Amino acid sequence: MTTWTWEGREKVFEAGEPEGALWAADSWFVSDGEARAFGSHRRRFNATARELGFADPSSEDFWAALIDLIPPSGEWFPRVEIIGDDNPVLGFRVRPSPTRTNELRVWTPPFSDPRQHPHVKGPDIGLLEDLRARARAEHNCDEVLLVDEQGLAVESATSSLLWWDDRTLCVPHSDLAQLTGITSSLIQAEARRRSIDIAFRLCTPADLSGHEVWLVNALHGIRRVCGWSGMSNPSPAPTWFGEWRTWLEAQMEPI
Structure with a gap:
């Protein structure tokens, strides 16, 4: 570095x-x-x-x-x-790019989002890295799903949350305290271009069970959640993942 x-x-x-x-x-x-x-x-x-x-x-x-x-x-x-x-x-x-992956396991902590500045990227990075280290060491998971005081899913420590309900792309409701995700915004804009319905929803981690769930960010692009710590229902086989990941990877342009 x-x-x-x-x-x-x-x-x-x-x-x-x-x-x-x-x-x-x-x-x-x-x-x-x-x-x-x-x-x-x-x-x-x-x-x-x-x-x-x-x-x-x-x-x-x-x-x-x-x-x-x-x-x-x-x-x-x-x-x-x-x-x-x-x-x-x-x-x-x-910084050299970390190894990029296309799927991950996720831990949902038994406490609410500890961030002090959820709308600003930066001040809470150290805290979130500590949470991810705990997820890896204690739960064999790659990422942490943050929930608010009502138990509603917001986003992960490093990524925006998206999921599919049949042919509808679902996004956490804007009332939730979350960072404006650049990659998530790109995907939503393309979904609108394709006339795909987008729903802004409030959901708990349990509500995500059985759905195709993505965590998206600038480094990895789209990653699908392939497993949840402590959740019995497995993640389904991906329906949309391959097509959309290929599309997103093609959006690179000279800086």
């Missing part, structure tokens, strides 16, 4: 790792200079940065310099961030 800090006066990134609290972050998958919905990731981070009083991410200088730091070949998972304690700064990390 290589890290830089943005020098706003000179409008350049300087080598060095910023330290302190993580206020905001955004990541995307890059393969040989291509990414999915890079502009959407950029806009999401810009909006958060403006709320925190940072103007530089809205400039072309910042993003042009950032793009120049991403190697033109290979698979990467870069992250832009706002980090620091008393005087936060803009940082950038170029």
